[in-house]
Amino acid sequence: MTHTTPISTHNVPANDVMPEKTSTPSQSSKILPLRVESLSFTAKGEHLLQDVSFELSAGPRTVIMGPNGAGKSLLLRLCHGLLEPTSGSVRWMGGKAREATMSQAMVFQRPVLLRRTVAQNVDYGLKLHDVPRADRPQIIQDVLNRTGLARFAEKPARLLSGGEQQKLALARAWALKPDVLFLDEPTASLDPAAAHAIEAIVQTMHDEGTRIIMTTHDIAQAKRLADEVIFVHKGRVLEKTPAEHFFDTPECGEAAAFLRGELRW
Amino acid sequence: MNDISEAFSTALHLLISLDADLIEIVGLSLQVSLSAVVIAVVIGLPLGAALALFKFPGRGAVTIVINALMGLPPVVVGLVVYLILSRSGPLGVLGLLFTPTAMIIAQALLITPIIAALTRQVVADLWVEYAEQMRSLGSGRLRAMPTLLYDARFTLVTAVLAGFGRASAEVGAVMIVGGNIDHVTRVMTTAIALEVSKGDLALALGLGIVLIGLSVSINAATYSVKQRAEAVWT
Numbered sequence: 099m100t101h102t103t104p105i106s107t108h109n110v111p112a113n114d115v116m117p118e119k120t121s122t123p124s125q126s127s128k129i130l131p132l133r134v135e136s137l138s139f140t141a142k143g144e145h146l147l148q149d150v151s152f153e154l155s156a157g158p159r160t161v162i163m164g165p166n167g168a169g170k171s172l173l174l175r176l177c178h179g180l181l182e183p184t185s186g187s188v189r190w191m192g193g194k195a196r197e198a199t200m201s202q203a204m205v206f207q208r209p210v211l212l213r214r215t216v217a218q219n220v221d222y223g224l225k226l227h228d229v230p231r232a233d234r235p236q237i238i239q240d241v242l243n244r245t246g247l248a249r250f251a252e253k254p255a256r257l258l259s260g261g262e263q264q265k266l267a268l269a270r271a272w273a274l275k276p277d278v279l280f281l282d283e284p285t286a287s288l289d290p291a292a293a294h295a296i297e298a299i300v301q302t303m304h305d306e307g308t309r310i311i312m313t314t315h316d317i318a319q320a321k322r323l324a325d326e327v328i329f330v331h332k333g334r335v336l337e338k339t340p341a342e343h344f345f346d347t348p349e350c351g352e353a354a355a356f357l358r359g360e361l362r363w
Numbered sequence: 364m365n366d367i368s369e370a371f372s373t374a375l376h377l378l379i380s381l382d383a384d385l386i387e388i389v390g391l392s393l394q395v396s397l398s399a400v401v402i403a404v405v406i407g408l409p410l411g412a413a414l415a416l417f418k419f420p421g422r423g424a425v426t427i428v429i430n431a432l433m434g435l436p437p438v439v440v441g442l443v444v445y446l447i448l449s450r451s452g453p454l455g456v457l458g459l460l461f462t463p464t465a466m467i468i469a470q471a472l473l474i475t476p477i478i479a480a481l482t483r484q485v486v487a488d489l490w491v492e493y494a495e496q497m498r499s500l501g502s503g504r505l506r507a508m509p510t511l512l513y514d515a516r517f518t519l520v521t522a523v524l525a526g527f528g529r530a531s532a533e534v535g536a537v538m539i540v541g542g543n544i545d546h547v548t549r550v551m552t553t554a555i556a557l558e559v560s561k562g563d564l565a566l567a568l569g570l571g572i573v574l575i576g577l578s579v580s581i582n583a584a585t586y587s588v589k590q591r592a593e594a595v596w597t
Contacts, residue, residue: 210496213514215597256597
């Protein structure tokens, strides 16, 4: 844990807004930019994340990559506010704390669904966000239609297949119309067809203006989804570059080794 | 051996003949124990959930005390309630001693720690699974409490049944605060104790068989509903 390779910000403009690759999402956000400064996280004496700094503005899809145990999911949780950093800060520059909290959503690798129907799972998130009761049925119907889950609306959520459960987790997040959506390896345990469906929903959310920040160690998926890549290795951010550049000419040796499938973790 | 076969025959006879005294005793037993369970559920579920979710100084000590109180001796509870409700006690003016209400109070005190302790464990385990998702959705621990209790409902049925079992089987507390007064505070367990002291072992055992039968029936019905619901909602 003594790696000191500096973060590379190749071709990153001064305001860190990355060039768009495949789409033109809304540039407006109530809470962005997200400024991460000197972020460190230590648990049981082990430095799991060290001195991480970057800024994310509205627009591109950011994919956090790295080998297992690099600190990708931890970084995502710190950004989302699920964990308190040991030192450093995570600041949403565009809004107050409550607004920032309510303008984000996260989808986890393993979806946590309530023991209720599919529709009630979506409704639960809306209720927590104080969406008026009268407005909720329409939102639920819309989001279930768009994710292909409408026919399961009254089915117990935990009886869905793995892919459908992850779709429901996405639908629940989508219904909240988040400014920023964190996804922690959302397709890690899904078959290719289900993964494709999830990617399509993520793409649509991005097209509609939700800022996507996700982790993956699936290089092919990252190539499909990423506008920019943050490469994490051994608790440090080694690169933050446009996706094309990262995949064509990675700056650091670790990233090159990772892309060749040779990085030891 | 004769006593046992006689007991079964007595139990059968009591049931078939729909003995009026037996029905009255069974009715009061159920009324007292179920009322105590309702009170214990109203107090124990939120108390257990709060202990699981909220961090405060002394939480560990409170948890240990609640867990220890699961083994509370009924006679001690009965004695404490007796002292409180007796004419010279702080609540003596209410005149509740030797009434079914006193018995409900004693049993509620006895089983609230059981329900609270089991609820604490169930909710704590569920919180491990739900915490990140709930917080991500913007829920604090207070708002998470009813959600967790609802989602743990099938497991919590077992906690409630444990409380009911304890209430319906105990004799010490209801004997002290109820007094086993015929047609007023006589329940199954106190009736059994009385028949034993009178030497009518067959009748006592017969009543015992009826009590066990009741308990098994209630548990079987609940288990069956729980299994069916759990299969749907996992």
